[in-house]
Amino acid sequence: MITGAPALPTDMPADALGHRRHILDLDDFSRAELAGVLTTAQAMRQVLNRDIKKVPSLRGKVVVTLFLEASTRTRVSFEQAGKMLSADVINISGSGSSAEKGESLLNTALTLQAMHADLLIIRSPHSGAPYFLARNLPHTGVVNAGDGRHAHPTQALLDLLTMRDHLGDLAGKRIVIVGDVLHSRVARSDIHGLGLEGAQVVLSGPPTLMPPPWAALPTHVSIEPELDAAVEGTDVVMALRIQKERMEGGMLPSMREYSRRWGVTEARMARAKPGALLMHPGPMNEGLEIASSLAHDPRSQIEEQVTNGVAVRMAVLYQLLTGATNGVNA
Amino acid sequence: MSEQPILIRGARLIDPVAGTDSTGDLLLADGRIAAAGKVDGVPADARVIEAKGLVAAPGFIDLHTHLREPGFEDKESIATGAAAGARGGFTTLCSMPNTNPATDTGAVAAFIRAQAATAGPVRVLPFGAVTRGRAGKELTDMEELARAGVVGFTDDGAPVATPGLMRSALAYAAQLGLFVSDHCEDYALTRGLGIHDGWVADRLGLAGYPSAAEANIVARDIAAAEETGAHLHIAHISTAAAVALVRAAQERGLRVTAEATPHHLTLTEEWVLGTHGHSAPGDALEPGAYDTRAKVSPPLRSHADRAAVAQALADGVIAAVATDHAPHTYGDKAVPFDEASVGISVLETALGSVLGLVSAGALTLPALVHRLTAGPASVLGPAYEAYATLAAGTPADIVLFNPSEEWTVDPAAFASKGRNTPLDGDALTGRVLLTIAGGRIAHDGLTQTTPRSR
Amino acid sequence: MPNERQLMSADDMRRVVSRIAHQILERNQGAANLVLLGLQRRGVPLAERVAAAIREFEGTDVPVGALDINLYRDDLTSRPQPLVRPTQLPVSVDGRVVVLVDDVFYTGRTARAALNALMDLGRPEQVQLAVMVDRGHRELPIRADYVGKNVPTSLTQEIQVRVSEFDGKEEVGLVEHERTVLA
Numbered sequence: 001m002i003t004g005a006p007a008l009p010t011d012m013p014a015d016a017l018g019h020r021r022h023i024l025d026l027d028d029f030s031r032a033e034l035a036g037v038l039t040t041a042q043a044m045r046q047v048l049n050r051d052i053k054k055v056p057s058l059r060g061k062v063v064v065t066l067f068l069e070a071s072t073r074t075r076v077s078f079e080q081a082g083k084m085l086s087a088d089v090i091n092i093s094g095s096g097s098s099a100e101k102g103e104s105l106l107n108t109a110l111t112l113q114a115m116h117a118d119l120l121i122i123r124s125p126h127s128g129a130p131y132f133l134a135r136n137l138p139h140t141g142v143v144n145a146g147d148g149r150h151a152h153p154t155q156a157l158l159d160l161l162t163m164r165d166h167l168g169d170l171a172g173k174r175i176v177i178v179g180d181v182l183h184s185r186v187a188r189s190d191i192h193g194l195g196l197e198g199a200q201v202v203l204s205g206p207p208t209l210m211p212p213p214w215a216a217l218p219t220h221v222s223i224e225p226e227l228d229a230a231v232e233g234t235d236v237v238m239a240l241r242i243q244k245e246r247m248e249g250g251m252l253p254s255m256r257e258y259s260r261r262w263g264v265t266e267a268r269m270a271r272a273k274p275g276a277l278l279m280h281p282g283p284m285n286e287g288l289e290i291a292s293s294l295a296h297d298p299r300s301q302i303e304e305q306v307t308n309g310v311a312v313r314m315a316v317l318y319q320l321l322t323g324a325t326n327g328v329n330a
Numbered sequence: 331m332s333e334q335p336i337l338i339r340g341a342r343l344i345d346p347v348a349g350t351d352s353t354g355d356l357l358l359a360d361g362r363i364a365a366a367g368k369v370d371g372v373p374a375d376a377r378v379i380e381a382k383g384l385v386a387a388p389g390f391i392d393l394h395t396h397l398r399e400p401g402f403e404d405k406e407s408i409a410t411g412a413a414a415g416a417r418g419g420f421t422t423l424c425s426m427p428n429t430n431p432a433t434d435t436g437a438v439a440a441f442i443r444a445q446a447a448t449a450g451p452v453r454v455l456p457f458g459a460v461t462r463g464r465a466g467k468e469l470t471d472m473e474e475l476a477r478a479g480v481v482g483f484t485d486d487g488a489p490v491a492t493p494g495l496m497r498s499a500l501a502y503a504a505q506l507g508l509f510v511s512d513h514c515e516d517y518a519l520t521r522g523l524g525i526h527d528g529w530v531a532d533r534l535g536l537a538g539y540p541s542a543a544e545a546n547i548v549a550r551d552i553a554a555a556e557e558t559g560a561h562l563h564i565a566h567i568s569t570a571a572a573v574a575l576v577r578a579a580q581e582r583g584l585r586v587t588a589e590a591t592p593h594h595l596t597l598t599e600e601w602v603l604g605t606h607g608h609s610a611p612g613d614a615l616e617p618g619a620y621d622t623r624a625k626v627s628p629p630l631r632s633h634a635d636r637a638a639v640a641q642a643l644a645d646g647v648i649a650a651v652a653t654d655h656a657p658h659t660y661g662d663k664a665v666p667f668d669e670a671s672v673g674i675s676v677l678e679t680a681l682g683s684v685l686g687l688v689s690a691g692a693l694t695l696p697a698l699v700h701r702l703t704a705g706p707a708s709v710l711g712p713a714y715e716a717y718a719t720l721a722a723g724t725p726a727d728i729v730l731f732n733p734s735e736e737w738t739v740d741p742a743a744f745a746s747k748g749r750n751t752p753l754d755g756d757a758l759t760g761r762v763l764l765t766i767a768g769g770r771i772a773h774d775g776l777t778q779t780t781p782r783s784r
Numbered sequence: 785m786p787n788e789r790q791l792m793s794a795d796d797m798r799r800v801v802s803r804i805a806h807q808i809l810e811r812n813q814g815a816a817n818l819v820l821l822g823l824q825r826r827g828v829p830l831a832e833r834v835a836a837a838i839r840e841f842e843g844t845d846v847p848v849g850a851l852d853i854n855l856y857r858d859d860l861t862s863r864p865q866p867l868v869r870p871t872q873l874p875v876s877v878d879g880r881v882v883v884l885v886d887d888v889f890y891t892g893r894t895a896r897a898a899l900n901a902l903m904d905l906g907r908p909e910q911v912q913l914a915v916m917v918d919r920g921h922r923e924l925p926i927r928a929d930y931v932g933k934n935v936p937t938s939l940t941q942e943i944q945v946r947v948s949e950f951d952g953k954e955e956v957g958l959v960e961h962e963r964t965v966l967a
Binding site for chain 2: 022024025027028104105106124126127128129131132134135136147148149150151185188211212214215216218
């Protein structure tokens with residue numbers, strides 16, 4: 001047998017990657033399509049490990065990153081993914097762009113479409129901005145690289161890949177997400193992806209930062225306010241970043257009180273399953289939502305998440321920019 | 331100039347002031363209703379309209395219309411707004427003062443009346459602003475505005491800023507025999523605009539506008555109304571909580587009235603998902619989600635809120651259907667949800683929307699007609715009752731509509747400049763065929779053989 | 785409805801694998817410097833079968849790997865996108881004789897892509913190509929070094945090589961379609 005090969009599902013259908021033009025969130029993914037993307041990402045990770053980190057798959061494709069909110073890490077991750085697949089990547093950021101000069105987002109996007117951009121990767125402070133573009137751009141695909149507090153599907157894909165690498169099949173696994181779930185686009189997309197994988201999600205944090213009582217939570221999600229109880233026997237602990245401005249908004253008592261009740265500490269990780277993963281979408285407030293000693297612990301998958309980020313973004317670009325779109329196939 | 335007399339023959343005549351509902355004829359001549367019911371001595375030159383199966387009623391009175399002129403003529407003008415009103419069966423439109431300049435002086439109010447006089451037969455009655463520039467600091471010269479013909483005062487678009495201002499405004503208005511209408515929104519609670527703080531906002535990751543934000547200010551205003559004894563009107567009421575407060579105030583005998591819009595009476599928060607209300611929790615979002623056409627303030631609420639508002643309309647706790655017609659340009663809405671303007675272009679779909687309440691059994695057709703005519707007239711004052719009846723000798727403000735004609739909403743065919751409606755492409759039942767204001771034809775859908783081309 | 789007839793049985797395939805193993809050993813004067821790379825997916829088990837035969841004849845373990853060529857295809861936008869599978873190199877290909885193993889040899893475009901993929905991974909001393917079935921219709925100037933069976937075909941026919949790992953049985957079938965099919 002070939003050694004070192006990741007386990008691949010053998011029943012993957014030929015069109016496992018589906019026929020989508022946009023990735024706006026994971027809520028419209030099928031289980032098979034999600035598995036297809038993650039499998040592709042595993043293959044892409046090998047390209048990252050080579051001396052020649054480039055394959056010709058997307059030669060002649062134009063990918064534009066339009067970042068209307070600062071995020072070096074996600075933007076660079078998409079850029080590197082595009083370049084490794086030989087696409088031409090053009091970066092537009094909020095500062096200095098026409099977007100800042102008052103041109104509407106729609107006009108900016110229509111201009112890029114007229115320049116024959118094949119794919120527009122957008123980061124926006126406004127929830128739903130990628131949906132707005134997707135319904136107004138008939139010829140250019142849209143990837144959501146984070147919209148307001150709504151969704152961040154590629155971050156969720158890399159979280160799922162990291163969890164799968166360590167835990168295998170995620171069906172029945174328990175994932176605790178602690179912190180500012182209400183304002184977290186990562187948590188929202190993770191919840192969709194983990195639901196497809198058959199995992200159980202437990203949310204923990206202050207009541208003001210949890211989904212409201214009227215939220216339509218999926219059946220695989222529950223809320224456990226006490227973190228000590230939530231982490232008991234869990235497979236994964238994911239700590240979310242606490243925005244310090246929440247304190248000013250009166251949504252939180254002091255940082256000290258937050259840290260005491262919902263900070264991830266050695267003692268709390270000891271309650272989780274042996275070998276449990278500790279994840280954080282970054283950037284971390286060490287000593288607030290996560291103890292400094294844990295941030296650099298081997299249990300922490302935080303650096304590995306960055307590598308997986310490039311791999312899943314390669315998979316996503318490959319999924320959207322290859323394949324016949326007219327469906328005329330044997 | 332004398333208009334051609336009109337005989338409407340064999341219509342279902344609904345007179346909400348008289349409380350009658352019968353089949354008969356209606357003769358209009360010299361700008362007045364000449365006879366209703368059994369008509370003798372039809373003039374030889376009368377235009378005769380066979381109206382079997384159609385409803386003839388007093389023209390609709392809208393307590394809440396944004397005509398945008400002066401200042402925002404790219405969204406709407408008094409002329410296009412009046413034309414849209416006529417197509418919707420409205421013969422009286424009460425214009426909101428969030429113009430530019432705000433309707434905060436007698437001169438602006440007079441300008442609006444003058445523009446309306448040249449725009450056609452539909453009556454336009456301006457509201458005056460409560461505060462100068464609607465800035466929420468100093469009261470306007472309310473007596474000057476009253477003399478210029480405003481029907482009431484409001485800072486609509488914004489609430490009257492402070493409890494103190496509200497108390498003063500009510501006291502002044504009472505002395506002038508007028509009322510204060512308030513857009514009830516507690517800014518301390520509304521972080522996001524245009525979407526209810528419910529499951530859809532949570533699903534979409536949008537900051538919501540909670541029900542309590544409306545109830546807080548309604549409670550504040552009712553306390554001021556109680557102390558001043560003035561007439562308080564709650565604009566575009568949208569929540570069960572606020573309805574309960576108004577109901578209780580009325581039971582205590584306070585002069586508190588309320589209006590509700592067709593959209594708050596018929597649509598819910600799910601419409602923001604872009605699926606015309608056909609979404610359930612657990613469904614994947616469609617690319618049409620974050621539908622800015624369903625972004626309105628106050629927002630479309632929960633099913634329970636909608637039902638409570640409809641019930642209160644049936645009970646009469648809510649006296650009037652008011653459109654809150656809020657036309658916007660394409661560009662105002664072709665932006666991400668957070669950045670889009672709030673409001674719906676309502677005038678031309680109002681009747682078709684609220685007739686759905688009748689077919690759903692929420693209230694009778696005569697009751698609904700009452701809320702479109704005599705109800706709002708009673709909010710404006712006894713002098714306006716004459717515009718809400720079919721009694722002989724009263725002004726000939728008449729609407730003729732087919733309550734069972736089905737039609738498809740096509741915003742491109744609107745008379746309004748505002749094509750911003752989430753009902754785009756929906757089928758509505760009930761269509762206005764003829765609108766007559768002061769005896770003059772404001773809209774004639776009878777002689778039009780086809781809808782106007784796009 | 786497509787109909788199908790068997791071209792090779794499991795025994796036929798076993799004999800062909802043995803012959804190809806012998807030919808590889810003969811041409812390369814032993815197994816010393818060899819690497820077998822199966823093309824994903826059915827080339828991989830075939831490469832493993834050839835390696836097993838070589839082990840039987842020579843007592844030598846030849847390294848076996850898997851090569852996925854999908855990122856190098858020239859038709860990525862004209863067909864449903866293929867699932868990218870892992871490329872696994874058991875050893876560096878630098879200075880080695882690499883034998884690429886595939887199930888069906890047709891237009892030559894897969895072999896072209898495989899050569900490009902391989903060159904991005906290192907610098908082999910020599911590259912050879914072994915296929916179970918050569919069905920003709922080459923579109924590129926590429927030929928195979930080892931051929932299990934030559935089968936003249938028409939464009940409406942399809943060759944299906946089945947292996948037990950993926951298909952539950954071993955055989956080669958010839959399927960008749962009503963119109964031209966994509967490989």
